[in-house]
Amino acid sequence: MTPNAQPTAPCTPVSKPRDAADCAVTAMVEPMVRFQGVVKRFGAHTVIDGLDLAIARGEKLALIGPSGSGKTTVLRMLMTLERLDAGVIWVDGEPLTQVQRHGKTVPADSAHLRRVRGKIGMVFQQFNLFPHMTALKNCMEAPITVLGLSRREAEERAVDLLAMVGLADKKHHYPNQLSGGQQQRVAIARALAMRPKVMLFDEVTSALDPELVGEVLNVIRKLGAEHDLTMLMVTHQMGFAKEFADRIALFHGGKIEEDGPPATFFTNPRSERTRQFLRAVLEGT
Amino acid sequence: MLWEWSYALEVLPPLLRAAAITVEATLLSFAIAASLGLALAVLRMLGPMFAWPLSIFIEFVRSTPLLIQMFFLYFVLPQFGVTLDGLTVGVLTIGVHYATFCAEVYRTGLENIPRGQWEAAVALNLGVFTTFKDVILPQAIPPVVPALGNYLIGIFKATPLLSVVAVLELMGTAKILGSESYRYVEPITLVGLFFLIMSLVSATAIRAVERMLNRRTVG
Numbered sequence: 001m002t003p004n005a006q007p008t009a010p011c012t013p014v015s016k017p018r019d020a021a022d023c024a025v026t027a028m029v030e031p032m033v034r035f036q037g038v039v040k041r042f043g044a045h046t047v048i049d050g051l052d053l054a055i056a057r058g059e060k061l062a063l064i065g066p067s068g069s070g071k072t073t074v075l076r077m078l079m080t081l082e083r084l085d086a087g088v089i090w091v092d093g094e095p096l097t098q099v100q101r102h103g104k105t106v107p108a109d110s111a112h113l114r115r116v117r118g119k120i121g122m123v124f125q126q127f128n129l130f131p132h133m134t135a136l137k138n139c140m141e142a143p144i145t146v147l148g149l150s151r152r153e154a155e156e157r158a159v160d161l162l163a164m165v166g167l168a169d170k171k172h173h174y175p176n177q178l179s180g181g182q183q184q185r186v187a188i189a190r191a192l193a194m195r196p197k198v199m200l201f202d203e204v205t206s207a208l209d210p211e212l213v214g215e216v217l218n219v220i221r222k223l224g225a226e227h228d229l230t231m232l233m234v235t236h237q238m239g240f241a242k243e244f245a246d247r248i249a250l251f252h253g254g255k256i257e258e259d260g261p262p263a264t265f266f267t268n269p270r271s272e273r274t275r276q277f278l279r280a281v282l283e284g285t
Numbered sequence: 286m287l288w289e290w291s292y293a294l295e296v297l298p299p300l301l302r303a304a305a306i307t308v309e310a311t312l313l314s315f316a317i318a319a320s321l322g323l324a325l326a327v328l329r330m331l332g333p334m335f336a337w338p339l340s341i342f343i344e345f346v347r348s349t350p351l352l353i354q355m356f357f358l359y360f361v362l363p364q365f366g367v368t369l370d371g372l373t374v375g376v377l378t379i380g381v382h383y384a385t386f387c388a389e390v391y392r393t394g395l396e397n398i399p400r401g402q403w404e405a406a407v408a409l410n411l412g413v414f415t416t417f418k419d420v421i422l423p424q425a426i427p428p429v430v431p432a433l434g435n436y437l438i439g440i441f442k443a444t445p446l447l448s449v450v451a452v453l454e455l456m457g458t459a460k461i462l463g464s465e466s467y468r469y470v471e472p473i474t475l476v477g478l479f480f481l482i483m484s485l486v487s488a489t490a491i492r493a494v495e496r497m498l499n500r501r502t503v504g
């Protein structure tokens with residue numbers, strides 16, 4: 001792969017000058033993920049409305065915004081759990097769901113989809129562990145069947161990751177023998193076992209009792225510190241977003257209302273909507 | 286005397302041989318019903334291109350009597366040059382017939398798997414085959430084992446139909462023995478007893494399997 005392989009269409013600057021500046025920066029180094037004119041509808045309801053968003057390699061992006069603004073949908077499209085109605089998602093320089101054939105853009109076949117999807121991992125709000133497998137088996141399944149690791153290699157990898165998330169002693173437990181926080185940490189280990197380049201976190205602490213939130217956030221902090229993973233996380237935890245993310249993006253009506261580094265985003269938001277949203281959220285906490 | 290022990294003992298050996306055939310036919314039919322049923326349910330789930338031809342097939346098999354299907358395969362197919370022996374015809378017909386019912390049972394099991402399990406499988410990039418084999422079926426099948434077990438007993442009770450295609454299963458054998466000696470009480474009673482015992486044995490076995498599966502899945 002050429003290091004500077006550029007997506008065909010140039011990064012389209014959106015009305016605001018800051019976005020144009022963003023484009024200039026990201027044009028030099030190919031972004032890890034780029035949403036380009038992405039549209040998603042559910043029936044007549046347009047949920048994502050021409051989204052343009054580039055996420056740099058290793059960047060930690062927090063997606064915030066009111067309920068129903070489309071944050072989950074953005075992650076789900078990137079994980080290929082929802083199809084797009086228009087636009088392109090680029091992952092590591094390749095379109096996720098399309099391929100070029102005879103100069104035409106056609107929907108990708110499942111082989112392409114699986115290859116590109118292999119770069120992405122996702123952690124769900126409801127954990128979605130496999131209930132009939134132990135923590136260890138949950139983490140070994142995909143590395144063995146998808147990556148072709150031997151049982152021993154997969155087990156080594158799984159054991160390391162379970163230790164990393166602080167669950168070395170729970171590897172033979174089934175999900176229903178673990179607390180929510182522990183299950184979510186297994187889910188993180190399971191996703192990491194595939195060595196993704198991009199990790200998606202969708203409100204991964206929302207289903208947890210308050211006293212279990214910290215242990216999961218600590219694992220994410222550790223991940224951020226030890227790996228150069230690109231991370232997209234949807235969160236309602238403003239404190240964590242502020243401390244952890246390189247950039248905050250506020251969603252509103254299927255578009256990014258405002259984005260920027262935490263320092264300026266929280267202290268000096270440009271948009272009135274952002275101010276309103278922050279006021280409402282911070283009041284609640 | 287209504288019941289003669291000496292005659293009962295005399296007919297016991299041929300009846301036991303016939304019982305072996307009945308059990309064989311039951312197990313073979315159930316193997317077909319359970320595996321073909323699973324294949325039908327999974328295929329139906331995989332896409333609309335399979336869904337409607339399969340629905341037509343299932344509807345057809347279900348809404349024509351087993352007896353007629355058996356007759357058709359046994360007496361009509363040979364006219365087209367396909368000759369199958371009675372046991373094969375019987376096992377195939379009963380197996381396919383019950384497969385359509387098993388498919389429905391599996392479908393309920395499959396539909397009860399939460400969407401999150403499928404999505405986790407996609408997120409982990411598992412292939413379709415692996416997703417079914419390792420993730421979905423191990424969760425979908427254990428809860429439907431009792432329902433499948435009922436069909437095992439149903440198939441068992443359908444085996445007397447095999448006598449119409451000249452298979453010497455229990456019921457047919459009892460009838461032949463009876464017509465030879467003009468004594469029906471002993472052979473038919475023994476047959477009834479045998480069906481009762483086998484049904485009880487199967488029910489116990491199914492419960493044991495169920496318990497074992499539950500232990501495994503709940504952990």
Ligand SMILES: Nc1ncnc2c1ncn2[C@@H]1O[C@H](COP(=O)(O)OP(=O)(O)OP(=O)(O)O)[C@@H](O)[C@H]1O
Nearest residue numbers: 042043047065066067068069070071072073074251
């Ligand atoms: N499968 C679906 N069918 C129909 N509408 C959907 C579907 N999934 C999401 N939506 C709608 O799309 C919109 C965006 O949903 P999404 O889940 O992305 O929001 P969100 O920003 O994640 O909200 P929350 O903070 O509540 O999780 C909502 O109005 C939702 O009702």
Ligand SMILES: [Mg+2]
Nearest residue numbers: 071072073203
């Ligand atoms: Mg959401």
